[in-house]
Amino acid sequence: MLPALYVSKTGLAAQDINLTTISNNLANVSTTGFKRDRAEFQDLLYQIKRQPGAQSTQDSELPSGLQLGTGVRIVGTQKNFSAGSLQTTDQPLDLAVNGRGFFQVMQPDGTVAYSRDGTFHLDSNGQIVTANGYALEPAIVVPAQAQTFTVGQDGTVSVTLAGANATSQVIGNLQTADFVNPSGLQAVGSNLFLETASSGAPQVGTPGLNGFGTTQQNTLEASNVSTVEEMVNMITTQRAYEMNSKVISTADQMLQYVTQNL
Known part of the structure; x- marks a missing residue:
């Protein structure tokens, strides 16, 4: 039962970081040019009690073995560079x-x-x-006497200067x-x-x-954060956190039963 406590502890820690990532996305829903983050999960090392494919007898082998996981962790956050509106x-x-x-x-x-x-x-x-x-x-410097400022789709920056013969003048690219x-x-x-x-x-x-x-x-x-998607992710994260908390509570009850009855 003690391993279950430690496994669920890693789940709580991972979901806490995931919620932090989601909250940062929501906090920047109005930030110009912001790109949302996504937490990436990875399972931890496994304890191999019985090796898959090991010989159980001279003529037979174990089909799956016995592998016990030790939990989960967040290995990174990935920026989503899809365009905002x-x-x-x-x-x-x-x-x-x-x-x-x-x-x-x-x-x-x-x-x-x-x-x-x-x-x-x-x-x-x-x-x-x-x-x-x-x-x-x-660097691009706009003259003080510029009347208009225009940037073309190819990045050409031009201005119109004040004067009787106002003409467009390129000042940079x-x-x-x-x-x-x-x-x-x-x-x-x-x-x-x-x-x-x-x-x-x-x-x-x-x-x-x-x-x-x-x-x-x-x-x-605009930011590429979708509030609806982030709210759904937040609910999913909350439920996952609650389930890991339930595992800790259940393991605690089992340990309590052992200590009180043995």
């Missing part, structure tokens, strides 16, 4: 990647981070930055990055991801070409 806004600095790709953001330490959050702003120098003030990479394994990126918060050995090196290219998604102006990508 695109929402139209009236802000010219709101951008979204329609398809594969990430915006490149220069961090204060000089390293490049990657994001699906296209909520950009202008700093005091007219440079396009994130909500935390991190500059878009490659926005490039996006993609990865062989986006799920291997390291999430660091603030809607940013970092390159890892698992994600592979970034492949930088022009939006709309060679499999890269196009850039959409006046648009933001």
Whole structure:
């Protein structure tokens, strides 16, 4: 009966982590560009009491043997990079990647981070930055006398300057990055991801070409969290937690019976 206590204990711990993952998804249901996580379970080592296929006699063998599991654990969380819904806004600095790709953001330490959050702003120098003030990479500076700001589907950034002969002028080209394994990126918060050995090196290219998604102006990508799906997952997790708790209660009652009657 003692092994049952430890096995169910691993079940409680795993479901607790699973609930934490679900709650983080629900907490970020309104986070721009957020990608939901999914907990991945794996059974623990088995105690082999009788080896499957071992000889029971000279002419016969065990068909299945005796294998006792020792519980479960969560070995990882996988990011689901399916696209969220695109929402139209009236802000010219709101951008979204329609398809594969990430915006490149220069961090204060000089390293490049990657994001699906296209909520950009202008700093005091007219440079396009994130909500935390991190500059878009490659850097794009909007002139102070610009009357209009336009981003094409291929990432071409142009403005119209004030004057009698107002003409469109290209001031930069926005490039996006993609990865062989986006799920291997390291999430660091603030809607940013970092390159890892698992994600592979970034492949930088022009939006709309060679499999890269196009850039959409006046648009933001919503979180890909489905509240209905997460609520169902939460109920399932709660029931699994209750069943593991019931196992502990039952094992305790059996131990109580042994101690009181023997």
